[in-house]
Amino acid sequence: MSNIEKYNNAFIETFEITEDQLAGLKYQDIAAWDSVGHMGLIAALEDAFDIMMDTDDIIDLSSYEKGKEILAKDEYGVEF
Amino acid sequence: MTFDEILNIPPYSLGKTEKEKLLTERLAELNKLHQENCPEYRRMMEAIDFDAQKIKSYADLPYLPVRLFKELELKSVPQEDVVKTMTSSGTTGQAVSKIYLDRATSSNQQKTMVKIVSDFTGSSRMPMIIIDCPSVVKNRAMFSARGAGILGFSIFGSKKIYALDDDMKLDVEGVRNFLDQYQGQRILLFGFTFMIWQHFYKELLRLKEEGVTFDLSNGILIHGGGWKKLISEAVSHDEFHQKLKAVCGLEHIHDYYGMVEQTGCIYMECECGHLHASIFSDVIVRRPIDFSEADIGEPGIIQVVSTIPESYPGHSLLTEDEGVIEGIDDCPCGRKGKYFKINGRLKNAEIRGCSDTYATKF
Numbered sequence: 250m251s252n253i254e255k256y257n258n259a260f261i262e263t264f265e266i267t268e269d270q271l272a273g274l275k276y277q278d279i280a281a282w283d284s285v286g287h288m289g290l291i292a293a294l295e296d297a298f299d300i301m302m303d304t305d306d307i308i309d310l311s312s313y314e315k316g317k318e319i320l321a322k323d324e325y326g327v328e329f
Numbered sequence: 330m331t332f333d334e335i336l337n338i339p340p341y342s343l344g345k346t347e348k349e350k351l352l353t354e355r356l357a358e359l360n361k362l363h364q365e366n367c368p369e370y371r372r373m374m375e376a377i378d379f380d381a382q383k384i385k386s387y388a389d390l391p392y393l394p395v396r397l398f399k400e401l402e403l404k405s406v407p408q409e410d411v412v413k414t415m416t417s418s419g420t421t422g423q424a425v426s427k428i429y430l431d432r433a434t435s436s437n438q439q440k441t442m443v444k445i446v447s448d449f450t451g452s453s454r455m456p457m458i459i460i461d462c463p464s465v466v467k468n469r470a471m472f473s474a475r476g477a478g479i480l481g482f483s484i485f486g487s488k489k490i491y492a493l494d495d496d497m498k499l500d501v502e503g504v505r506n507f508l509d510q511y512q513g514q515r516i517l518l519f520g521f522t523f524m525i526w527q528h529f530y531k532e533l534l535r536l537k538e539e540g541v542t543f544d545l546s547n548g549i550l551i552h553g554g555g556w557k558k559l560i561s562e563a564v565s566h567d568e569f570h571q572k573l574k575a576v577c578g579l580e581h582i583h584d585y586y587g588m589v590e591q592t593g594c595i596y597m598e599c600e601c602g603h604l605h606a607s608i609f610s611d612v613i614v615r616r617p618i619d620f621s622e623a624d625i626g627e628p629g630i631i632q633v634v635s636t637i638p639e640s641y642p643g644h645s646l647l648t649e650d651e652g653v654i655e656g657i658d659d660c661p662c663g664r665k666g667k668y669f670k671i672n673g674r675l676k677n678a679e680i681r682g683c684s685d686t687y688a689t690k691f
């Protein structure tokens with residue numbers, strides 16, 4: 250599975266949504282992405298890429314696009 | 330002054346004068362914001378002839394009795410901007426507070442909490458044992474104080490386990506496997522004081538008598554929610570510490586004081602046993618007689634102020650707790666700001682007295 254597939258899957262499976270909902274999706278846009286859902290998403294991303302995210306990055310991950318930016322940082326090194 | 334500017338300041342770095350300046354500026358702005366955006370709040374300020382020009386210090390700002398949030402639905406944003414509603418933990422039949430959060434306030438609560446707690450635990454996340462049952466966070470639209478606390482602290486957990494099942498029974502095997510898996514690592518434990526005593530400590534004690542032991546000497550426990558339920562058990566702060574150490578080796582224990590009406594601004598207990606106010610908030614102790622500010626060492630009613638609330642007018646509140654300021658800027662732990670202790674809940678009659686006195690001002 251490619252990194253983008255893993256990344257998308259984390260959102261799709263955690264929030265039970267479809268791929269066409271991903272672009273532009275923001276925290277609190279859908280009922281499933283609330284503060285409980287957010288911690289579920291973080292756990293899914295950490296498992297998928299075998300990383301541990303910083304608390305600051307967990308808070309900053311406020312949209313589908315922002316998440317890609319964060320994971321692409323040197324400390325996580327995920328290339329999309 | 331924006332909240333982001335405050336977030337960049339280390340949480341225990343400001344001395345009395347600097348902190349007063351910061352709080353006065355930010356809280357006066359919040360007062361204005363809520364007057365403009367919350368009709369009920371505006372009417373209250375009009376009723377007491379509030380004059381912003383006369384505010385020399387944040388201690389001069391008006392305070393709402395905390396129980397007002399049980400009686401009125403106070404918000405400073407349109408309903409469609411509310412992303413989360415939090416409720417206080419009332420006993421059955423009691424009215425509960427409802428606190429309305431928009432995106433910004435909710436996010437600032439979490440950011441603040443991370444800044445405060447990291448000062449005690451370090452910023453790295455740890456395997457975490459939540460001493461509660463999973464069903465506490467099930468109702469996602471309405472968060473209880475317990476659910477909100479667990480969720481707020483969850484960010485510090487890398488891997489998480491709930492130590493209790495929904496019947497409040499300790500998951501002995503689950504906890505054992507978790508500890509084996511993360512052996513040698515620092516473990517974060519979080520829970521509410523009464524639950525820890527009733528459902529964790531007592532069970533560990535019973536298991537120990539059967540020869541089953543747990544080693545939590547690598548653990549750091551953060552607990553809150555108050556001691557009042559433990560009074561009937563006659564458990565003191567020191568005894569809580571001693572007994573937990575004796576039963577499982579747990580030595581690093583931090584109590585915290587906080588309330589759902591000002592989530593995010595928690596007051597953590599330091600290594601010297603003092604509750605500390607960070608730069609994000611403060612406590613003012615008031616004399617019950619005339620609400621003037623009490624001296625250091627003099628017990629009174631606790632007022633709390635918080636720089637966070639933008640979506641509801643909860644930036645300055647009179648609590649129903651009694652406490653005492655123990656000192657300012659000079660705790661041996663090195664953290665600046667006020668440090669204090671909570672003596673307990675005011676008696677019902679006193680609370681009524683306070684609310685009535687306050688109400689007569691309107």
Ligand SMILES: [Zn+2]
Nearest residue numbers: 599603660662
């Ligand atoms: Zn201290």
